[in-house]
Every structure is written in C-alpha cells, then in structure tokens.
Amino acid sequence: MGTGGGRRPRPARQTGSRGLGSTAIPTNLVSDRAPVSPSERQDELAVAELVATHGLQGELKARPLTDFPEALSRLDSVVLEGKTGRRAARLLSVRGQGTTLIFRIEGIDSIDAAEMLRGFLVKIPLSEAHPLPEGHYYIADIIGLDVFTEDGRSLGRIRDVFRTGSNDVYQADVALIPATREAVTVLDVPGRRMVVNSALIVE
Numbered sequence: 192m193g194t195g196g197g198r199r200p201r202p203a204r205q206t207g208s209r210g211l212g213s214t215a216i217p218t219n220l221v222s223d224r225a226p227v228s229p230s231e232r233q234d235e236l237a238v239a240e241l242v243a244t245h246g247l248q249g250e251l252k253a254r255p256l257t258d259f260p261e262a263l264s265r266l267d268s269v270v271l272e273g274k275t276g277r278r279a280a281r282l283l284s285v286r287g288q289g290t291t292l293i294f295r296i297e298g299i300d301s302i303d304a305a306e307m308l309r310g311f312l313v314k315i316p317l318s319e320a321h322p323l324p325e326g327h328y329y330i331a332d333i334i335g336l337d338v339f340t341e342d343g344r345s346l347g348r349i350r351d352v353f354r355t356g357s358n359d360v361y362q363a364d365v366a367l368i369p370a371t372r373e374a375v376t377v378l379d380v381p382g383r384r385m386v387v388n389s390a391l392i393v394e
Contacts, residue, residue, distance in 0.1 A: 198308045201383045234316060234317050234318075235270065235315065235316055235317060236257050236270075236315055236316075236320045236329060237272075237313065237314050237331075238255070238256055238257045238263060238266075238313055238314065238315055238360060239253040239254060239257070239260075239263065239292060239294070239306050239312070239313040240253060240254045240256060240310070240311070240312055240313070241253050241271075241293075241294065241309060241310065241311045241312075241313065242254050242309065242310070243309065244302050244305040244306055244309070245293050247294070247301075247302060247307075248295075248300060248301075249295070249299040249301050249302065249304050250293050250294065250295050251293070251294045251296065251299070251308060251309075252288070252291050252292070252293060252294075253291060253292040253293070253313065254291060254292075255291070255292055256312075256330075257321075258321075259321055260287060261287070262321065263285045263292065264269045264284070264286065266282050266315065267281060267282060268280070268281055269282060269313050269314060269315055270314040270315070271296075271308060271311045271312070271313060271314070272311060272312045273308070273310055273312065274310065275310035277309075280296050280297065280298075281297040281298075282294065282295070282296060282297070283295040283296065294313070296308070303307060323368055328380050330352050332380050333349055333352055333361065333380070334350065334352070334371060335348050336348060336349045336366075336378075336380070336384060337382055337383060337384050337385070338363045338366070338368070338384075338385045338386075339384070339385070339386050339387070340386070340388075340389040341376060341386055341387070341388060341389065342389070344389070346363045346364065346365050346368075346387070346392075346394075347363050347364020347365050347366075348360065348364060349361050349363055349385065350362050350363065350364065352370075358371055361385075363377075365394055366387075366392045366393060367392060368385075368387050368392045369392070371391075373391055374387055374388050374391040374392060375388075375389060376388055
C-alpha cells in the first residue's frame, strides 16, 4: 500500500480525496459512506444517494458521496440504481443546500414520481470519476474486503465506511475499525484483504 507525505491512503470517495491527520489512512473517498451497489458494478461509481423529496415539483434531496459535490453540477447523464432496478436519467440541475444536494431530473415533476426514486444511487462511469493519486482507493474498492486480525481471525467483510471528522471508520460484519495506521496494519486492495490490530477495534 503506497503512502504519500507520510500518510497512508484512505479509501477514496467517488470523486476525490481529503487530507487527514498523520495517523489516518487516507481513502480518497469518492463516496463518503458509499452504500454497496445492488449490482456491485466495478465500472461505475456512486456519487450521490437520493434520500428525500424536496418541494412540490419533483426535486430530490441527495446525500453527496463525493469530495467534489460541486462537480456534479456539470453532469448531464447519469444512471439511477435502486432496489427496483436501473435507469438512465438526464439531470436538469444540481445545486447545493447546506451539506446536501438538490437534484432536478428530467421527467420527474411530481412528489409521487420523486418518491419512487428515494434510496436510489446516482452513478457515473468510472472513466468520468476524479482521478486519484497513486496509492489511494475509492470506497468502492474498500467495500467487500475480507478482514482478519493479526492472528488470523476473520471479522467478515467491510460493509461501509463512515466519516467521523478525525478519521474514517470501517464497518466490518462484526467490528468497527478506525482507519488509522495503528489499527489497520495491512490494506491489500488488489488481494481484497485487510489485516487489523484487534486491540484497537470495537467488536
């Protein structure tokens, strides 16, 4: 696992990176707390999650899954993916509102239509994602890694990545793991494996 400036890479968000403290493992999140995609496609990245309707005209409030939410206003076509399937969509506008985003999607012009998209991920081709420095990873790369303690005990797989301010936290099946170099002793993305110090995790 490469390092840069004395820091280990964090899982990358679906659009970029953010500097952390010296003990943090940067993961360049292109997808802050990126939920696992229903289709697990490796050629796409989720850049937002539609979480609620907004107003009366079919707009949707979204949780950004990127370090560069301002870049989403330049998107034209995206894929919307949820439990009921996938569909291509054209974005009419994307604007910020505090820590959230407001999406206006072509053909969605009522609360009822917008409600049908609640919980959907907004996805773009990986080729359109913000490039990451060497040794940094998308959260999509971190999700699904097999996790072991240093003595070989399995903790399941990484299911989510949370931001807490000082460092990210990896959620495995049976443990919460601080994304620090002390807690994560091996981050082998190509090998799909993470090794952690059991003394520094919460089970």
